[in-house]
Amino acid sequence: MPVDHRRIQGPECSEDYRKPKTLDAALLKKGSRRADGRKCGEQRKIFLKPGVVSQAKGSAYIELDHTKVICSVFDPREKASRNLEQQTVRGEIFCEFKFASFSGVQRRSHQQEADDKEYSLLLKNALEPAVCLHEFPNFQVDVQVLVLQDDGSSLAAAITCAGLALADAAVPMYDLPVGLSKAFSGDTEFFDPTGAEERMCLRGVDGESDHGVFTIGFLPTFNQVSQLFHSGHISSDRFGKMISEVGTLAAEVHKAVQAILLSAVKSSIDSSDNSKLLL
Amino acid sequence: MSSTNERIICVPGQVLCASSNDHVAGQGTFERMGYIYASLAGVVKVEKKLEINIVQVQSLKEQSTVPSPGDIVTARVLIVKSRQCMCEIKCIGDIALTRPFRAVLRQEDVRATEKDRVKMYESFAPGDIILARVLPIMDVHTYQLSTAENELGVVISHSEAGVPMVPISWTEMQCPVNFTKKLRKVAKVIPENIDIDMEDNTETEKKPST
Amino acid sequence: MADILLSEAEKTFILHGVRDNVRNDGRSCSEFRPIELELGLVENANGSARVRLANTDVLVAVKCEIDNPPSNFPDEGKLDFFVDCSANATPQFEGKGGEQLAVELAALMSRAYQTRESFNLSTLSIIKGMKCWKLCIDVLILECGGSLIDAISMGTKAALADTKIPKVSVIGSDEGTLELELADEADGREEPLDWHHAPCLVTLNKLEDSLLVDASAEEEACCAAALIVGVSPNKKITTTSIPGHGSFLADSKIFARALNLAVDVGVKLNTALEAAIKKHQTLKPPPRGFLD
């Protein structure tokens, strides 16, 4: 393997001291409570804050218990000219999604890994329908996302967080996008799953047919699904039903995001008023 | 200024009003299915023009706008060549940009008359701050500017002594220290105005920035 | 996926055609173009397939390697997808032009094959916790003419059907490292894979209220949104994704219709593919390759 001269190198090989996590079928116990005490349809408490990065045009931080994601958005800049001849009438969102090396149970590499790249694309596809792309032709808006700690639903958290960061950056948007995630195995459905629940549902417990995890990017005002990322094994009828149920769940998160943004605008108006009074 | 509770604050995707003949969507808004929605988080403003109410949303952060044809921009001259000069756009209207945009000002767009006799070196110098209008986009990656109006052209230019020069005609500026004259395409701005602005600001700037 | 230029009038013509359920080549909205399949044309690979879907042309090759099993699932093997959007297909892929698309396609494929129901990775185990097979599935895009992922998924399934894994025997162990011996190919002691449950991916392109199956490149350029659905032969959905900048109305009817259409088409696709593969396996025709 080539040596990375740009970083301080550790020993050639090292290994995790923890034993690999086994899947915990006990999460599926028929009781009404989940491992962290939530009901199946209950979301973790959301902590959301815009304007956390001073150097960015807009930014936001989201915390779903142990899942922690930070996002910053920059001014539109001219597109990295790939096709000079090709005039595009629409702008573009460029997303870079990265899991911090210490964000998961296992240490991750500094370089962008395959799932970082995949999530970057999924996030871009989830955000673009929400943005008035025609207002900045030939320009791209950079959206940078860093997952500080991953305990499930990190893509969903990133969508919500990036939506708020875009609004904070005053990028014109049709709606505030909301990300939601659901894991299911057999008859049990976990809304806003934790990392353990996600792993278990992705794998499925033997003998039960339907299982999987899906993340949905949602624009509540126009009732649009901008991203539907699913992995698992499920019948179309049930899947269709689950998607249609998402609307009500999204409305709640959407309200919360709107309220946070409103109060952020209010407080910045107040502070700018005060400073004008000082003069 | 009015206090917060008198203003309407909105977030992207919020319905502002029904769109009609006398209510149209302006900046920071968009129209869908007969309604005007906000596309920005900020304060709603309604501007009345010829009996038509233009509904706008003004963001607190300067907008993520890009120059559009017809805008008046403030730009800094970077390189002057014989047929054109390169600039970077610093402000669009009265919005200061955080990232500049590249732009080109061609020889034929420097002034409205006697276009063929324009000499770029006698109109601009690197470092000058100019006011210009954005032309319709021809080339994909650069904006084209024009100073072919009386009010457009050089507004701030520094002499070799490092002090701002004073315009003495629409083609000349003079250094107040060693009185050398330089040729420029000068914008028609009342000169005192600039001086007052420059001096005053140093006095009022002491408040903590927000 | 690869952008092409169309005039407004051409777009309008396509759009109105879809309203009338007559597409530019006479197909109805839910009709696939004729597909041509060839198996086993890459001799150096353990399995290979080429799919031609009108102008879309992909080559899929499977290579087997011995690897260490994943630490969290010691009794399983690995699948590794790699998509090469070569500049042969379109000059737009030159340099890094095709990279984003390649990542997207490879990720979609590995998601579609992620569950045990789609592909049983435990059949790739050699010795639990020590050695396993890793299948490297390389997809080469030769020409883009729309519905790329559909063709890739067919090619992958066919290439896996064509793949035979050599038998391995342990001949001894030395200080914790195992010595393995591969059976000679000539012995014919090779085992086929269990590929029957593998999914096919179906792209539905949305044009106004219609859903188009197997859109041509021109039609893709007109469509506002697309939904990719992975469908297994037993009518289950293995993966979904909404590529590009489009979105769908979250109406239960629309989604139910889209998902049901995808499943119906996907099942037909799986059935036709399986029949073609069976036919190939009974006929065992010599490879035609690229030269005619």
Next chain:
Amino acid sequence: MSVHIKTIHPMKYMRDFLARNIRPDGRKLSEVRPTAINVGSISTADGSALVKIGNTVVICGIKAELTVPNAENPNEGFVIPNVELPPLCSPQFKSGPPGETAQVSSQFLADILVNSKCVDLQSLCIMPDKLAWVLYCDLICLDHDGSVLDACVAALVSALCTVTLPEVKFDAITKNKTVELEKRRPLTLTCFPFASTFATFDENSILADPSEEEESLCSGTISIVTSGDSLYSVHKPGGCQLSENRLSECISKAQKRSLTLRGMVEKSMESIKS
């Protein structure tokens, strides 16, 4: 209009302020920004800390792994610091491998660890020549608003304070290791080095804890690493000349600040223990 002066005449803007002994954000020249240290917030890491100095934010997460010691130092473990300046923290950075600034910062931290010996590498060895701990300390800047080195050093030291390592038994014959996840012991630090950065606008104006804007307008910066009375490093990459008096002034300020910072780390450590 102030915004316009700032974008069109940045140097004049700065000079006008300094002439009146005040900085654009209202601080005095020697005043540092409010600092906050928050430890142990990342539960997937074996040690972590978040440091805020004004707007500047740096997070440090430490992952411990097992490895074989180097042949040259068979009874030592490893501490590997790496600084990431992702495009997230400032538009001046591009994505991709670490740029020059990030490389210099990583090396700066590695040098401090070597010079100050704040972590006893021998304590990271489990069985000489066979098994040792390696601590991967990854520092990510989340907001790049000046004096990032100060925040990096503080984040690294505070995160190291929170590291706990499980007990490992190693059987040299069977090569079996048993990790007792329940029995964890904290890492002990021999000293607590902290960095203080100053920006030099000209010979007379030296700004403590400069912001990004100030750093870009000043001719150079100087970073001083101390732990109480001991001085570990003075890092002055270019810039205008500095008289000896000025330098010793800075050093004494840095020493004072390191004590304050140490107090803050201890306080936040207590808060997580309780």
Next chain:
Amino acid sequence: MEVTDVNIRLACDRICLPAVSENEVQKLFTPGEDIPTCAGFMRGHGTYTEGEDLKASVAGVKEQVNKLISIKPLKSRYNGEIGDVVVGRVVEVQQKRWKIDTNARLESVLLLSSVNLPGGELRRRSSEDEKMMRKYLQEGDLISAEVMNVYQDGALSLHTRSLKYGKLSQGVLVKVFPSLIMRRKNHFHSLPNGAAVILGNNGFVWICPASGLEHQEDSGSAGGFIQDLEKEVPKADREVIARLKNCILALANSKMMLYDTSIIYAFEESMKFTITELLLPDVMVDVANLTQHRLHLDIAD
């Protein structure tokens, strides 16, 4: 929605092409191959001399006009000639000119001064017109035009200064090899089946409802820059266009020359198949064969 079965065939069932050959197979030359010559020959395109010998520099067939020997390549991009009718796509709007993709090696040029602008023929092109250029033709638009001039470097200069040329409205573009388009007096055909085709010499074939072409000729005052995006083409016309498209592709697939008669015959012969059946390779060959047969009968008559 009714979902039709998917058709997957194996490659071994593929029909070998060319199943249709028009005449006896001509001798093919490969690059570097000696070309038999006559005394005092002249070196034409696609050849080079090495010592006394004349050799082919491209793969193709020999063409001899008196003493001029040239090799006509089998596959090539479009080599324009003055007076050719072409169909092209606007790829770039520049100052005073449009860049047009005509399948030639270099992008062709349509000067602002070579088009009819609204409001009369002889109007000076003002700078206002320059700024309005994207209003007339923008990226992606299709036009029919005539080759006005061939520049030194081989780039083509086009003009649309006739009422029959200009912006194309609703329809379908089919791309075939330029060599398959037969050179004729007329390249605009209104077919009896209700469709119209423009057989561009550059291999771009435009198929549209017959009304589409007529309509354009009426609108002289607009300079051929208007499009009707509102009008819907009736379903019956649409089916004719789809069938025509598939027939043209079937003929091209069998390397048959395209001109009005061959297209009409192919269309008529295809009627026993459904439109979608025409996408199947064996049906395509069948249609080409039947057309070939009818054309031979014509010659025999």
